[in-house]
Amino acid sequence: MTEATTASAPLGTAPLLEAPILEAVDVTKSFTQDGTPTQALKGVSLSVAPGEFVSIVGRSGSGKSTLLSVLSTLLRPDSGQLSYNGLDLTRATEAEINALRHGDFAVIFQFHYLLPYLTALENTLLPFMRGLRPVSGAQRKRALECLERVGLADKGHRLPGQLSGGEQQRVAIARALVKDARILFADEPTGSLDSATGATVMELLGQIHKDGLSVVMVTHNEQYASLSDRVVRMADGLVAG
Amino acid sequence: MNILTIALRNARKKWVRTLLLLLVFTLGVVSIVSLNFVSRVVGEGLEKKLVSFGANILVSPKSEKLTVSYGGFALGDMLFDVAYLDERDTLGRIDTIALRKNISVIAPKLVVMDRVQGKAVAIVGVRFGQEKLLKGYWTVEQGAIPGEAPVPRAAAVPAAPMPADAGSHPVSVRPALPLSSAKASAPAAHPGNGVLVGSAAASKLGLKPGDAVPLGTSQMIVTGILAPTGSEDDNVLLADLGFVQQAVGRPGKANFVEVAALCSACPIEDIVHQIGAALPGVEIKTLRNIVEQRMYSVLFVKKLILSVSLVILLTGCSMVGISMLSAVNERKKEIGILRSLGFSRRAVFSIFFAEAASIGLLAGLAGYLAGYLVSFRILAVLELGDGAHLAFEPLHLAATALILALLTSLASLVPAWKAAAIEPSEALVTL
Ligand SMILES: Nc1ncnc2c1ncn2[C@@H]1O[C@H](COP(=O)(O)OP(=O)(O)O)[C@@H](O)[C@H]1O
Ligand SMILES: [Mg+2]
Numbered sequence: 001m002t003e004a005t006t007a008s009a010p011l012g013t014a015p016l017l018e019a020p021i022l023e024a025v026d027v028t029k030s031f032t033q034d035g036t037p038t039q040a041l042k043g044v045s046l047s048v049a050p051g052e053f054v055s056i057v058g059r060s061g062s063g064k065s066t067l068l069s070v071l072s073t074l075l076r077p078d079s080g081q082l083s084y085n086g087l088d089l090t091r092a093t094e095a096e097i098n099a100l101r102h103g104d105f106a107v108i109f110q111f112h113y114l115l116p117y118l119t120a121l122e123n124t125l126l127p128f129m130r131g132l133r134p135v136s137g138a139q140r141k142r143a144l145e146c147l148e149r150v151g152l153a154d155k156g157h158r159l160p161g162q163l164s165g166g167e168q169q170r171v172a173i174a175r176a177l178v179k180d181a182r183i184l185f186a187d188e189p190t191g192s193l194d195s196a197t198g199a200t201v202m203e204l205l206g207q208i209h210k211d212g213l214s215v216v217m218v219t220h221n222e223q224y225a226s227l228s229d230r231v232v233r234m235a236d237g238l239v240a241g
Numbered sequence: 242m243n244i245l246t247i248a249l250r251n252a253r254k255k256w257v258r259t260l261l262l263l264l265v266f267t268l269g270v271v272s273i274v275s276l277n278f279v280s281r282v283v284g285e286g287l288e289k290k291l292v293s294f295g296a297n298i299l300v301s302p303k304s305e306k307l308t309v310s311y312g313g314f315a316l317g318d319m320l321f322d323v324a325y326l327d328e329r330d331t332l333g334r335i336d337t338i339a340l341r342k343n344i345s346v347i348a349p350k351l352v353v354m355d356r357v358q359g360k361a362v363a364i365v366g367v368r369f370g371q372e373k374l375l376k377g378y379w380t381v382e383q384g385a386i387p388g389e390a391p392v393p394r395a396a397a398v399p400a401a402p403m404p405a406d407a408g409s410h411p412v413s414v415r416p417a418l419p420l421s422s423a424k425a426s427a428p429a430a431h432p433g434n435g436v437l438v439g440s441a442a443a444s445k446l447g448l449k450p451g452d453a454v455p456l457g458t459s460q461m462i463v464t465g466i467l468a469p470t471g472s473e474d475d476n477v478l479l480a481d482l483g484f485v486q487q488a489v490g491r492p493g494k495a496n497f498v499e500v501a502a503l504c505s506a507c508p509i510e511d512i513v514h515q516i517g518a519a520l521p522g523v524e525i526k527t528l529r530n531i532v533e534q535r536m537y538s539v540l541f542v543k544k545l546i547l548s549v550s551l552v553i554l555l556t557g558c559s560m561v562g563i564s565m566l567s568a569v570n571e572r573k574k575e576i577g578i579l580r581s582l583g584f585s586r587r588a589v590f591s592i593f594f595a596e597a598a599s600i601g602l603l604a605g606l607a608g609y610l611a612g613y614l615v616s617f618r619i620l621a622v623l624e625l626g627d628g629a630h631l632a633f634e635p636l637h638l639a640a641t642a643l644i645l646a647l648l649t650s651l652a653s654l655v656p657a658w659k660a661a662a663i664e665p666s667e668a669l670v671t672l
Contacts, residue, residue, distance in 0.1 A: 069666040072581075074581055075664070094585070098585050100583070101580070102582060103583070107669075113575075115250075115578065117251050118246075118247070122246070122250075126578075127582050129244055129246060130583065130584050130585075132243050175582075179582075
């Protein structure tokens, strides 16, 4: 296994015994900006077991966000392999990718992106608003449950502008929960929050993880990283160990 | 709630922008719709006025013409026995055609060649009532049209048309007409033996109002001189058809009949065909030139309105296009979120597309209704009569709304396509 050297987290329960749900092998990605190419990922391998909580840490610019984007299918790698549950994501069709983004994968970001003109409840329901079919009563009920789960049961009617940063991030988490995702990708989810608010968000992520979700989280906060099953350190586009 | 909710909520949130776009488009549609309504009314009126620039159909008896040339020497055209139309019969038959309502003037004519003071001149018998409708450009320089009061300044002095030398004329029937008609300004008295002289003929023959002109066994009295018209009327003497018929011993006859038909609504060929059917054995010619000139004015107005409409629509569409393009840039992150939630490119595309299409649809509906109402107002202000015949057509309303929706959709193609092309990672990941 490629991650054999990675530090095991204190809470770890021998995740490597299970077959990985998500596996990246020797992934590279480069960007060209103003004519100069940057090699953001120089051959990164990483696997995530079902129900595992992996933290990715490293300096700014080391390629953490790029790796998370590649893992969550938001970015296509230049080379290397990427598979989810046996599906080769480098060869998947656009429809397969969309289905994955709609179902098993959920992403939250540092700037808890919500649609500013939809209420918290509507933002939570967003995954069900893909087509012309109206949102069902059952879906609405589920969204309300998810809002309750993140502690926003009474704020579903509010617009994002009427919510605090931490509340907005929790709505984003509720949106990830509503679709019953299997892996949650989080790119510095507490990065723009004060420590108290950040702690509640981390607590929430911990609970979700306990419920069986795999979590892949990029963070700057070593303390939060230490809560995970495993910490992956990145430096200069490579996994440092 | 479904995908359209996203477009709707955004439009509601950015209501100023939405309202502004709607307003611009609605105003555009109002102008186009009212221009069309008004132009339809004005076009009809215009064509009626244009009739006074001449006839466009000529009805004449078939006559055999032989062009004689012998040994390379042209002897000119020989006309075998000049044929005549029976005035009452011909007019009666033209009256019966199905498209009669499209005919505004029927002007029969009898042309007689005679010598006046030793000079050859054509005397044309006309029905002045019809002729005046046909020749709106006529102005009488001195005196008046036979059977009418002289122009106001002359009317002030009833005896004015009779200069001192009038007494030198042998026949003194002359005072009868001008005097009697001088008082009753309106529906002309019978023109009797009055004659209207073309400007060139007047100077060639030295005629002035009150002069007597012999015709066959009768005498005509000059009642007025026409101002130069630049037409054949300048060279002829125009007298009442009935009088000419009697004087030359051809009662009830005419050489030809000029017809002015309104042909913006129906092709002139149809009218010609119907007259032909009503008058077998008679030759009917279209004066193409005049038809085309007349239609040109009407078509010109239509073309003008079409181009103005196009400019308005293009402006509106560019506004929608530009505004959506900037909206796409502003909403990059939103698009990224939608894509990260599994919305397909097509779904993102349709959000923008739907927004543009509904703006077009609404503007089309509102604009048509407002334009319809505005047209009445414009027609009232322009005193173009009651717009009573402005029919409200639901089909046009639907068509306008659909066309507008189509146009705004087209304008949104590029922005919507750009939106669909946005990759979630570039929109969402903060460096
Ligand atoms: N869209 C992009 N265009 C150009 N360069 C990029 C882009 N995204 C990331 N990079 C570059 O790739 C490298 C890694 O970036 P990133 O993965 O965001 O690092 P981190 O998240 O660890 O701070 C950086 O040098 C960054 O400048
Ligand atoms: Mg980053």
